[in-house]
Amino acid sequence: KAGVTQTPRYLIKTRGQQVTLSCSPISGHRSVSWYQQTPGQGLQFLFEYFSETQRNKGNFPGRFSGRQFSNSRSEMNVSTLELGDSALYLCASSLGSGGAPNEQFFGPGTRLTVL
Amino acid sequence: AQTVTQSQPEMSVQEAETVTLSCTYDTSENNYYLFWYKQPPSRQMILVIRQEAYKQQNATENRFSVNFQKAAKSFSLKISDSQLGDTAMYFCAFNDGGSQGNLIFGKGTKLSVKP
Numbered sequence: 001k002a003g004v005t006q007t008p009r010y011l012i013k014t015r016g017q018q019v020t021l022s023c024s025p026i027s028g029h030r031s032v033s034w035y036q037q038t039p040g041q042g043l044q045f046l047f048e049y050f051s052e053t054q055r056n057k058g059n060f061p062g063r064f065s066g067r068q069f070s071n072s073r074s075e076m077n078v079s080t081l082e083l084g085d086s087a088l089y090l091c092a093s094s095l096g097s098g099g100a101p102n103e104q105f106f107g108p109g110t111r112l113t114v115l
Numbered sequence: 116a117q118t119v120t121q122s123q124p125e126m127s128v129q130e131a132e133t134v135t136l137s138c139t140y141d142t143s144e145n146n147y148y149l150f151w152y153k154q155p156p157s158r159q160m161i162l163v164i165r166q167e168a169y170k171q172q173n174a175t176e177n178r179f180s181v182n183f184q185k186a187a188k189s190f191s192l193k194i195s196d197s198q199l200g201d202t203a204m205y206f207c208a209f210n211d212g213g214s215q216g217n218l219i220f221g222k223g224t225k226l227s228v229k230p
Contacts, residue, residue, distance in 0.1 A: 003159075031216045032216075033216035033217070033218070035218075035220075042220055042221070042222040042223060043206065043218075043220035043223075044220075045217050045218060045219065048214070048216030048217060050216070055214065055216065056214045056216060056217045058217070088158070090160065092160075092216070092218075094216060096216065100148065100167065100212065101148050101210045101212065101214075101216070103162050103165070104162070104216065104218065105162075106152075106159060106160035106161070107159070108157075108158055108159050109158055
């Protein structure tokens with residue numbers, strides 16, 4: 001079974017631009033979560049999508065948004081980029097159903113650099 | 116709000132020896148889930164071990180085991196017979212059980228296994 005894939009792996013943008021990152025979950029997984037990883041703040045939860053609906057949201061400004069498609073692939077968008085948005089963005093997929101939280105499988109991440 | 120604290124930013128251990136990584140958390144929930152994730156230098160995060168708070172028995176996965184002290188809100192990871200491939204960042208994570216895809220991470224412990 002193929003793992004979680006993220007594209008692109010590296011991205012360089014300038015302040016004020018917008019960016020879209022993509023995540024393809026493991027086949028059969030319906031939940032996709034996004035995390036931002038920085039040296040200062042560590043790993044922070046952005047949002048989770050399940051069956052095309054945002055199920056949970058972290059404490060990030062509205063410039064960060066996402067969506068999920070019917071095939072469970074997910075995209076996240078950051079508008080009006082700021083220098084502080086430079087980070088490794090990790091996507092994780094899981095089955096997403098059942099009472100207990102399922103194991104999350106992480107992708108390799110997209111390294112975003114904002115100049 | 117729940118928080119996760121890892122007080123050891125860096126640790127090192129000799130190959131074949133045992134090392135313990137510390138993690139404390141704060142929550143008012145009674146039923147929740149705790150995880151240890153490993154992030155090797157290649158960046159792909161993988162699950163090491165998980166513990167359900169309602170289970171008194173400490174989880175074990177081969178050379179990895181936890182010491183879960185619910186009253187003390189402590190969740191340490193013990194790695195026995197350390198191997199060079201154990202070199203990685205280790206993250207302690209918390210899920211409140213009410214939301215599937217939302218993990219709260221500690222800042223991580225960088226473990227180096229020396230030959």
